[in-house]
Amino acid sequence: MRFQLSEDQRALRDGVREVLARRFGPRELRAAADGPPALDRALWRALGDAGFFALRLPESEGGVGLGLPEAVLAFEEAGRVLLPGPLIATHLAAGRVPGAATGETVVTAVDGGLVEWLTEADVVVGSAVPSGAGAGAGAGSGVGATAVAVRSVDPLTPLHRVPAGGPEAAPDPVAVLLTAAEQLGGATRACELAVQHARTREQFGQPIGGFQAVKHLCAELLVRVEVARAAVYAAAVTADPADIAAARLLADEAAVRGARDCLQVYGGMGFTWDVEVHLVLKRAWVRTRRTGGGTESEELLARELLSETGSAGPGLR
Template sequence: MDFQPTEDQRALRAGVRDLLAGRYGREALRASVDGGGVVVDRGLWRELGEAGFFALRLPEAAGGVGLGLPEAVLVFEEAGRVLLPGPLVATHLAAGVVPGAAAGTAVVTAFDLGGGLVTHLAQADAVLGAADLPAGQPVRSADPLTPLHRVSPPSSGDVSSYASTGALLTAALQVGSALRTVELAVRYAGEREQFGQPIGGFQAVKHLCAQMLVRAEVARTAVYAAAVTEDGGEIASAKLLADEAAVLGARDCLQIHGGMGFTWEADVHLHLKRAWVRAEQWRTAAEAEELLAAELLGSLP
């Protein structure tokens, strides 16, 4: 069997990468960080809608692209690479359910975090699974591009039917971020010199970069496999591996950057902070482990 992406899938991934490179490069990322709280670019959101990002899995008869989860994880991986902000997963899941979501004319968030927390509420037009847009109290977020609000009483928006797909798409975002931090670490290791040679020549730095790459590629393989099988246990495993690859990869990348990595000007901390938030979205590590344990126990004679 050949599990490599098809020519059409590679073309789809390349097209999304080109779109995001032109519309959300590093300058746009830094402008978002310094933009004073407005992190969802409505113009870009509509462009993503026109490109089929949100309607990717919607049937053609309903105005969608008619593709599946394998294609969806490829495009979400690209969004994770550039740290594209906004409730991408929730809006994608809302296509065909919430008017305007598929076209990118509506921003849809979801109660995908515990404790009644919701992301991007101030800029959202709807909450997935909820009848109305609730009021919320702003809560400080670790990630400057993921604003949080706490709603009390907690969510009336039921997202249980979306949890598995939401977890997989979030895992794809994490994989994209993990792969990007590998690139950032390798590039810096080749440029930064100590004792008359690039730090990438030192064994300790080589090992860190190698570990980052292995974690990212293993997670990517798990995400791709889960997108094909759509098995609940495999999706839980993929989320676990992707969260680990994104968080540990960003930490290792920061270590390779040294003191420079802790500065606001470097992008490394943005990957780490986003990875922390995503690790708590749709399915936490504890929830994924419980699901896997239940499956393993259920398979015992």
């Protein structure tokens, strides 16, 4: 099957990329990483004005009225620029939490006992806003009163740990897929950085991209990105939990291994604070812990495979 973006989808992707390039370019990324964690409320409202949070909200409720494939395209672009903030929780809260759709309200969620951007959030929900759930306590009470700050490897993702409040809800498949889309964006960014550096960095009188070992790293980066992209886009069309789980695993691998390979292309300078690559890797690590992490997706796929094997008859067990 061949997947191809429609003209409207390409326009949406390009529009989101343009907004983000104008409001959160390399200078803003560096400033955010160097300073104390702080959410840019003006940027958040600009995203709301652009319809980022209300993409899947019906037009009758003031939303854009698009579907999951369009949301995946938008979140891929957000992941590509390492846009900070509880984007998924706010997106999923649109239409359920007043002000979330327009970016006036920042919504975060308790996810596996951790909460991202708790001190900057206006509303905290108990999970990734599964269907039918409502808003929880604000950051200044309830969850916020019992939360303990933990050190995050990613300077752009402040974390708090909260006490367990009962059995953990199953991850929302939409949240899992949008996390995969962000990981796909991060993997794409790692690939872009590696190729750009390989073209411009010279050793022994030629660009390092001319050396076979570097060529192989860049080629492997691209292959993982495109395989993950095909899986994420397909899962956005089918919305099948097994497809989403597979897409999540492939996107996590593309993001983490891609950032590591990008570091190898950069060599020793890739580990320095001044180079963006380490931020790409650290964000990828943090995302792998979201919405059940890879373990939940692996278990879901295992159950699916065992179910298919069992239904095929004893000869195939």
